[in-house]
Amino acid sequence: MCEEQTVSLVDVVEEDEELEEEASAVLAGSDSDHCSYPQGYVKRQALYACNTCTPKGGEAAGVCLACSYKCHEGHDLFELYTKRNFRCDCGNRKFTELQCKLNPDKDELNSLNKYSHNFFGVYCTCSRPYPDPDDQVEDEMIQCVVCEDWLHGRHLGCVVPDGVELQEMICESCMNKNDFLWTYADHLAVQGAAVQVKEETGESNVDVPDKQQMDDVIEPSSKRSREEAEPSCRLKGLQGSGQNRLRSGAVFWPSAWRSELCSCNTCQERLSEANMSFLLDETDTVLAYEKRGKKNEQKQPGHDPLMLALDNLDRVQQLEIIHGYNDMKTELKDFLQRFAAEGKVVTPDDIRQFFEQQQSRKRRRVDGGPYYCT
Structure with missing residues (x-):
């Protein structure tokens, strides 16, 4: 078997755990049982667009997590991750042949909702789907905190810095639409990306002020604010310090x-005129939303599907399932240890063979008749 057809089970497990953790962080912050419509324009929630009910060429619409499960099961859905200040559209005028099963009494339209090409399954400045079957380049996608579109790292016009998962990004289009953001970028933004772009374009490097320099600029304004009835503008103080990075x-x-x-x-x-008042709210961030979701999940262990299934069984059935699970876990561990001892990579055929053997043993136990303990 060629090397390309082999797979490390450790890699598969780690990737699966990572994906499960990411999905949990997004979904645990939203209600999976009740339509979010009665809450109005939810500050941040997991959203989906239904390509079956509102295909491209029609009106864009978004549905909440619960409606994606209860009203659009089996449909072609686009996962939109999270969006801010959105009210569930499920079953309103945009859905000509579908009524919301969870909350049928809805207004015809949610006039304050904001839509983008994401709702038709395309992203970035290149307007391509994700994953893109025609794109062979491995590239992460990063969400702009202003327009909330997802962009390929190679289409950002800058170098993606290390530790990007803990940072927020504003795309070039949103920066240019709100020119004052460039002033903040001179003093607050991550430095590496801008400096490296200057090196690549052959332009001379300009030193970006560090935190101490920024404080030196801001402090005079802070002192004046204690003396004046009206607080001084920190942005105005920064504007007087000059430009330090490429626009x-x-x-x-x-x-x-x-x-x-x-x-x-x-x-x-x-900020209000630009519909960006949310920038003054630190709890608006996706990271804050995910932290709330993780806390909710820890408080609600009853939502574990395995535990819910066990709760519906009697004591004897529960013990049979638990013993069966423990037996399989032990046998799988022994099976994998043989490969580790020989330095071999586990292949899909190996895993398939393991479960076929498990199924065969199960059939032999059943055919052998019941076993009674005396």
């Missing part, structure tokens, strides 16, 4: 960067 490419921001944004009346009005 191009996406920008990555470190954790807690939102707490450094100016919240004076003028800046609050500016």
Whole structure:
């Protein structure tokens, strides 16, 4: 068997656990049993778009987690990860032949919902699906915290920094639409991406101020604010310190960067007019949402499908399943240890053969008749 057809079971297990953890972080923060519509425009929730009910060419629509399970089972769904300030559309005017099973009494439209090409299964500036069957390049996709579109790392116009999973990103388009963000980027943004882009374009490097330099710029304004009735504008103080980076490419921001944004009346009005007041809310972040989801999951162990299934069985059946599971776990461990001892890689055929043997043993036990303990 050629090397390309082999697979390390450890890699498979680790990948499966990672995917399960990611999915749990997203889904545990949303209600899987009740339609979110009565809550109004939910601050952040897991969303789906149904290609079966609202295909491309029609009106974009999004449905909550519970409706994706109860109303759109078996449909062609696009997973949208999470979106902010969205109200479930399931069963409204956009769904001509479907009524919501969980909450049929809904307005015809949710006028404050915002939609993008994501709702038709395409992403990034290249407007391609994900995963893309025609794209052979391995590339992670990163979500912009403003427009919430997903972009390929190679289409961001900058170098993706290390530790990106703990950072927020604003795409170049959103930066250019809100020019004041570039001023913040001079002092708050992750430095590596911008510096490296300057090196690659052959332009001279300009030193980006560190945290101490930024504080030196902001501190005079802070001192004046104690003396004045109206707080001074931190953004205005930063604008006077000059430009330090190229006005191009996406920008990555470190954790807690939102707490450094100016919240004076003028800046609050500016953010409100741009529909970006959420930037002043640190609990708006996807990371904060996922942390809440993990806490919810820890508080609700009863949602474990295995435990729910066991609860519906009598004591004898529960013990039979538990003993059977433990036996299989022991046999699988022994099976894998043989490969580890010989330094061999486990192949799909090996795994298939293991479970076929398990099934064969089970049939022999059944054919042997019942066993009674005396």
